[in-house]
Amino acid sequence: MTKTLAFTICSINYLAQAKTLGESLAIQNPDIEFVIGLVDRLDRVELDADKIPQNTLLEIDKIGIEGFEEMCENYNITELNTAVKPFYFDYFYKNRPDIQNVIYFDPDIIVFEPLTELLNNLVKNQIVVTPHTSVPIELDGLLPDETNLLNTGIYNLGFLATSRGEETYHLIDWWKDRLKTECKIDLINGLFVDQIWINFVPLYYKNYFIEKGAGYNVAYWNLHARQVSEKNSKWFINNTPLTFFHFSGFELKKSDVVSKYQNRITFENRPDIVPLFDFYVNKLKQHHNDYFINFKCFYIKPNKIKKYRRVRMFLQSPLRKLLAILS
Secondary structure (H helix, E strand, O other): OOEEEEEEOOOOHHHHHHHHHHHHHHHOOOOEEEEEEEEHHHHHHOOOHOOOOEEEEEHHHHOOOOOOOOHHHHHHHHHHHOHHHHHHHHHOOOOOOOOOOEEEEEEEEEEOOOOHHHHHHHHHHHEOOOOOOOOOOOOOOOOOOHHHHHHHHOEEOOOOEOOHHHHHHHHHHHHHHHHOOOOOEEHHHOEEEEOOHHHHHHHHHEEEEEOOOOOOEEEOHHHHOEEEEEEEEEEEOOEEEOOOOOOOOOHHHHHOOOOOOOOOOOOOOOOOHHHHHHHHHEEEHHHHHHHHHOOOOOOOOOHHHHHHHHHHHHHOHHHHHHHOOOO
């Protein structure tokens, strides 16, 4: 039987989301191993034993990233959490010869269906990506719009699936080299963390697949063309089973806002999504979001806090439109 490993990346403050993702994978895909890549230090905090995830926690300092200290100095926490993604892929393929497929999910995702179709695609393709949208977005002044996608990437890197092979190895090595220094939120210079680089996948590789299925990576950036429904405790998107939903930009402390990164989709104009978000709210509470959210990441130093504040100021400026999509 082909063995598959799925992983996410977060700091301690996002462990409620990671636990929710892990629970959903275990329910729908019990044969898939799940690992939480932790960009933090467990030996610097005291976590309540009953709240520690039962899934494997693999701390970033354990995977041996050459030059990691320099990455910490040059990146804010958002950039750092995304910059280490290919290094985790690399670690799993090099240290787990029993693994054939490695899949990444952002922690703020819930998997609602078995990943059978995805795994079948990985038999034929080494790289599977999902576009932000495959249906045009109306030009009405609301965010997100297609300008955002031109600036932040055609594909959403909250998800990336790979299978073992030469093209995957090449992608990982190429991506690692770029993200060591060029995983920045710097749209003026054509950079948007790890995501913008994946625009090159269809140009550089042959064994790839663009998954446009309505049930994949559903989020605020494609909800303009996707309707949510529920029947017999099963979720659907345009009458297609919902494979996984990405709650990007949703915060429990502002649970009346669909996503802090946009203004197109609201609970008022899209009542069909309300039950789904209510479900997510309950899951975050069950997994102690209010507890984990208070932990500060070990790798955030004063100079990076200042850098992060500069990014926040830029986000809040008139140029915020350019950064409406954050993975």
